[in-house]
Amino acid sequence: MSQELLYWQALNQAMDAEMEADESVFTLGEDVGLYGGSYRVTEGLYAKYGEWRVRDTPISENSFTGLGVGAAIAGSRPVVEIMTINFALLALDSIVNAAAKIPFMSGGQFPMPLVVRVPTGVARQLAAQHAQRFESMFMNVPGLRVAVPATPQDAYWQLRQAVASDEPIVLLEHELLYFSKGEVDTLADPPPMHRAAVRRAGRDLTIVSYSRMAMLALEAANTLAKEGIEAEVIDLRSLSPIDFDTCAASVDRTHRLLIVEEDGKFGGVGGEIAASLGERCFFSLDAPVRRVAGLDLPIAYNGAIEAASIPRVPDIVEAARALHKSAQQ
């Protein structure tokens, strides 16, 4: 059954479906209840499931996330919403020191069916403390998984898969995607949660990206096609684990790799991708792996500076063009 939905509606339906199917699923966070969630993801659930299963919390990020950890080891299935990634820094102890470690350090005794949903990314002029990305912070944490749905369909699938999983998962939802639209088939079988999607086939170069930037990369690919450059666009869908097989297969065919990420370049997600694929595809690469990334600058409030601080479609086009040219020399 396919319908056109906004990204937030897809998440909302996924939450509803999981809560309806399993009484042990509950959600909590600031203003997820009566208010319906800052990005409307939990809209309608408070009235339907009551305050115990849709819990408004005080502004206590570390402890309500830790509450999720405790509930998870006691047999419940919590979905914690942290209002934005910027506040998730306050909850890293619960996510990294507790959730990611307990199954291992207990000698495999406990499940950790915890989902942490986090709006993230650079939205519109929210300034330095409200426009961070931090994806890479969650990658260097064994025991934790990180998913980055870019489409309403993936949002629906991956949230349901996350709730169903017994491992702790951080779901990063880009704030500018909540009102993007797409077909959602709620009955179709989803692909594995962490498999990358080839969003567009192409022979000339591979663009690896994720979340909102994957959508920009697709736009860029369309522009490039008009110039005769056929870019293959891979949307990673997951940052931990990363589906390097899909990426490597593509690079081995195209011989060029461009990585597009919104986070700051230095120490960002792209470093790991470039390093891993650079090693794996060393002999098939015709040119250095390139990264188009956010500037290593905090996000300014000023709109023009903000816009120039993260990749835009022309930046991707230009980098792809240069990569394509250099590879032909």
Added chain:
Amino acid sequence: MSQELLYWQALNQAMDAEMEADESVFTLGEDVGLYGGSYRVTEGLYAKYGEWRVRDTPISENSFTGLGVGAAIAGSRPVVEIMTINFALLALDSIVNAAAKIPFMSGGQFPMPLVVRVPTGVARQLAAQHAQRFESMFMNVPGLRVAVPATPQDAYWQLRQAVASDEPIVLLEHELLYFSKGEVDTLADPPPMHRAAVRRAGRDLTIVSYSRMAMLALEAANTLAKEGIEAEVIDLRSLSPIDFDTCAASVDRTHRLLIVEEDGKFGGVGGEIAASLGERCFFSLDAPVRRVAGLDLPIAYNGAIEAASIPRVPDIVEAARALHKSAQQ
């Protein structure tokens, strides 16, 4: 004036020198005062400078680090000790959202002479919650600097430079280095704080490493030399910024790059190094860049498993040998 000192003694002398020279320098943290610091770095300072300049704090990591931020913008020069990196997760809000952002988001109005000293790394069977590394978490934060002294001399120099700087700096001190010994010249002019050091020259491959692993890489190089393989060993000394020039110059000569890091491989420091140098030295590399890194596994209490979870000298030797061989084919 050169003397042989333990790493912690070098830090202690650096602290003392800075506190003596400048009244606005003070230090705070858990048990830094009466107790003298978990790793003795602040030994003797409480008696000498009194409780206001050597302040024992409650167990409140985020707030006493934030206290440092506030004191820094008010004209003092705080040196915050967080007892270990594992607890620094609790203080990331103060470090990342506040210290790293204030100078920028105030439009350049405020200094941020904050030093955060943090014991880190895998020591001896401290288990999953006490053996983390997290270096890469601090790299993707524009506005923040990260130093990783590996020798008593660097510990002395870099702590003094950090205190003198008006930018916020995280100083990562490996727990197993505190009792390592080395010559310390307190009068010599230090190199720039973030410049890498070529610890050993070599023509066959470049090993880039930092902190304790740089010392292990040196050991490995000595073993390799006996087999006729001459490895150049670069100790980065700093993880933000990284002195890529020194590294690239070496790789362009040796044509092979091995990165040795103690943190987990996936999403770790090595990714950025491999990506940056892989791009820059693409045409001079004869073989894929290799990373020898910690396993992507939490650290187990069990000693044998712990030891196998991070690089040991033979692991480095073996990887270097393989790289050397592959490059000759």
Added chain:
Amino acid sequence: MQRETLHRLLRDMMLSRVFEERAAEEYTKGNIVGFLHLYPGEEAVGVGVITAATPSDYIVSTYREHGHALARGVPARQVMAELFGRATGMSGGMGGSMHMFDRERRFMGGYAIVGETCPIAIGVAYSVMLKNLPEAVICFMGDGAVNQGTFHESLNMAGLWRLPILFVCENNHYAIGTEIHRHSAVPEVHKRVAAYNIPAEKIDGMDVLKVHAAAKAALDHIRRGGGRQFIECETYRYRGHSMADAGAYRPAVEVKAYQAIDPLSITIRNLELKYPTASELAKVGTDNIGKLTAHMLSEGHVEHEEIEALKQEVQKAVDDAVAFALDSAQPTMDDAWRHLTCNRHREILI
């Protein structure tokens, strides 16, 4: 209280109100973007407290700080220009609504992470102690911020070391859509402060005179070495949490009830009151209200025309601020990089 002070209180409140309503308009026009948290209804708190500070005191504020900056004497032009993201703004257009700084006026910033003002403010206070100066630090926070760990940690240190700090809780009963009874096990904030050995009291935050008097007493006490104080000011915001919020979670009767005690109207009404003569007063005795009335009487009260004049002055200042902001240049990328590296001086890094 000086007639001058009374006028200043009134003027600052009016300025804040008019400024904020204009900011809302400019937001609708697209001149201001992002999160915009407005202050109408709460002016008596910020104005009452900040007018009690001396120039040597420090202020640490939240994302709802335009009124605070104005009361601190930052020209409306610079505040508005910051909202417009211009180079002439308080933070050079880098910070926007939530991050206004003015080092010279010791306005140590607006912070957008709830609870973050507490650690930063105790740090400023710690620095004051190190310098051994008779200065006080003012730390603002909302009722929602009280549940953040940093509140607890920081107040404990402030109490333990008797730091020179005045904590001001702007209790408007809501953390975005969550009412205080639904976020705090003990909704009387000042009672929670007993856990930290910090003298605390609750003040009517709709009454600027009471707020001002309490803040003045507290700050004087602090500057004399008395250490940490806490005031909870009960107040109300008339608008939604930010421009993105319609405030639909609040019953209309509640909003209306609080609008009936608008701190601006109350101040004007009080100042306009025809007071009894001194001899009449003496007969009444020295009860609380009498005391205040007597005091105000001795200072004189304002005429209706003066209020009109103030209104016009304030309106002009805000119009001028908008014109200034619109005229101001945008910051450049070079400015941004310069701000990031502002503390590098001539330091050679590598």
Added chain:
Amino acid sequence: MQRETLHRLLRDMMLSRVFEERAAEEYTKGNIVGFLHLYPGEEAVGVGVITAATPSDYIVSTYREHGHALARGVPARQVMAELFGRATGMSGGMGGSMHMFDRERRFMGGYAIVGETCPIAIGVAYSVMLKNLPEAVICFMGDGAVNQGTFHESLNMAGLWRLPILFVCENNHYAIGTEIHRHSAVPEVHKRVAAYNIPAEKIDGMDVLKVHAAAKAALDHIRRGGGRQFIECETYRYRGHSMADAGAYRPAVEVKAYQAIDPLSITIRNLELKYPTASELAKVGTDNIGKLTAHMLSEGHVEHEEIEALKQEVQKAVDDAVAFALDSAQPTMDDAWRHLTCNRHREILI
């Protein structure tokens, strides 16, 4: 109180004491490595509280939890084997001294991040509420943990939602080398709890009977739906903070004074006391001590020989535990990977 319970209290305290002293020895021999935080002096707290729990209650503990695990009924063998890092240990050798877990006994772990027990325990309690079961959660913390933000945040939620949880503060007056007066503005922990609408009381943590009685009453109340409770148990650790700490920051007279009220000796002395006859007692009246004495009398007391037998039993258990640990296999790398992915079931990730 049942004679049986009295004996159990004594036995568990003895076991904990002997176990810990042996652990210290094994540490010196190198059989145990890493951080080792021992419990001597504090046994009355853990034993008093945990023996008051039913099997359906949950326990969340800190890094100083060996005595807690033993009191919960985990065989000494598994506790010791964990200290030795063996595959037969409570956590398969992955966790060590600071991370002991026993899912079956609802021993939900030892946590080494100070303050972390609070959020985890309220989460377990929240889950109990969701399941609507008459179960209680016990959350341990030290006096130093009280200053961590999570304490504040979690207690607020526990108070707000009346979660079925008993917080137990093991107040041994020190956070490593920092005495409580130097880390807490209000050193009476139970008073700080007033900020969260949680009934709190202070108990003599050197008296196992008092601790047991208070915990029992609290847990019964919680299981009957009464919600959140807090007890502060004043106690003392005889050793340094961990094996790495000589405890030189404490005056010798202080340590000696507390050793004179060793909870073990006191319990033994109490149990051995020659009690007055019932009629003699009746004349004395029903004062506090009298009440307890009467109660104990009615249940009977232990003979000196029984205590000797207990000592031997406990010693044997600990010897056996060490032998077992030494005999046990080391976990393999495969085990470690298996533990990391224990929740992957047959899930296909990519």
